[in-house]
Amino acid sequence: MPLITVTDSSGSGGFEVAKRVAENLGVEVFDDKRLQVIVTQTGASAGIDVDSDKQTPGFWERLLSREPKVYLDTMEAAVYDIARRGDGVIIGHGSQMLLQDFDCAFHVRLLADFRARVDNLVISQGMDQVAAANLITNSDKNQKSFFHYAFKIDLDTLSLYDLVINMGKLKPGTIANLIVGAVQSEDIRSCDLDALSSMKRLSLERTIHAELLEHNIDVSTLNIAVPQVGTANITGGAVSQDEKKRIPGIVEKVQGISQVNADITVWVYPL
The missing domain is CATH 3.40.50.300 (P-loop containing nucleotide triphosphate hydrolases)
Known part of the structure; x- marks a missing residue:
């Protein structure tokens, strides 16, 4: 369709x-x-x-x-x-x-x-x-x-x-x-399974992005990826240890995410 x-x-x-x-x-x-x-x-x-x-x-x-x-x-x-x-x-x-x-x-x-x-x-x-x-x-x-x-x-x-x-x-x-x-012409094809899966993953990525913003997380230093439905990979940097700890918990609460793989470092600012 x-x-x-x-x-x-x-x-x-x-x-x-x-x-x-x-x-x-x-x-x-x-x-x-x-x-x-x-x-x-x-x-x-x-x-x-x-x-x-x-x-x-x-x-x-x-x-x-x-x-x-x-x-x-x-x-x-x-x-x-x-x-x-x-x-x-x-x-x-x-x-x-x-x-x-x-x-x-x-x-x-x-x-x-x-x-x-x-x-x-x-x-x-x-x-x-x-x-x-x-x-x-x-x-x-x-x-x-x-x-x-x-x-x-x-x-x-x-x-x-x-x-x-x-x-x-x-x-x-x-x-x-x-x-x-x-x-309905033969020129227009239906969405295949790969396209539908990609759309679902994109939806989850944007939802995660929105939730992190809502919790005042600086997403400019983070990379958010959903390689497969249900799994979120979060990499990059956080401004503090507290923020580093909060990020996985926020992402885990996103509907459709059951596993969070976080590789986040805390930025060290020179004195």
């Missing part, structure tokens, strides 16, 4: 397209709320109180404002955890970049005219024209700024996408059918 990433913009109607694609293929769609649940299940919530049975408004925004580096690790862990399942439709969250090296992922960019997006928000959200235009302008700015901060590349770099669609003349159902037809 296909693994699809969809990158849209506020007011474009991209969620409706993604939902139709998922329904047509019989797979799950992963939006902000669904990714939030994944975060709680993987244990990568970075200390934010979240009820997995109750969606928390502004979860990702609060996490980003609290600590951008922790946000990045948490987001990446969630995307990789979804991807290792082998199918689904992931909306945004840098998924088109994070899964760029996996041939089994199909990346879609949905574009829509600014005025059409404003009109969509006016109709769907009951907003006035000025408020809708301001919301979209700010959303676009934040989306592009974050993507450049996270990946050092422009969001609209065409090489990131396998299919770019201008939504101006096409209805959501027609666009969904185009995407479904593309991913």
Whole structure:
């Protein structure tokens, strides 16, 4: 089954397209709320109180404002955890970049005219024209700024996408059918076991990274590797004996890790 990433913009109607694609293929769609649940299940919530049975408004925004580096690790862990399942439709969250090296992922960019997006928000959200235009302008700015901060590349770099669609003349159902037809072609292959295992290991590495940051560990001097699911290798340096002792215990508590191999030295600073 296909693994699809969809990158849209506020007011474009991209969620409706993604939902139709998922329904047509019989797979799950992963939006902000669904990714939030994944975060709680993987244990990568970075200390934010979240009820997995109750969606928390502004979860990702609060996490980003609290600590951008922790946000990045948490987001990446969630995307990789979804991807290792082998199918689904992931909306945004840098998924088109994070899964760029996996041939089994199909990346879609949905574009829509600014005025059409404003009109969509006016109709769907009951907003006035000025408020809708301001919301979209700010959303676009934040989306592009974050993507450049996270990946050092422009969001609209065409090489990131396998299919770019201008939504101006096409209805959501027609666009969904185009995407479904593309991913069902013989040219697109499913994720093999090696790719799925690699995604799971990447998810665990980012979760470990986030948890260490949350516990005020300087990860810049550490190398974190998960050579196989369940095993974590931590090498590098710590600033103190106390930190050296704390690191294995923090990593052991990460869901999915049962063995920690730590080879950590304590930095000696000249007097």
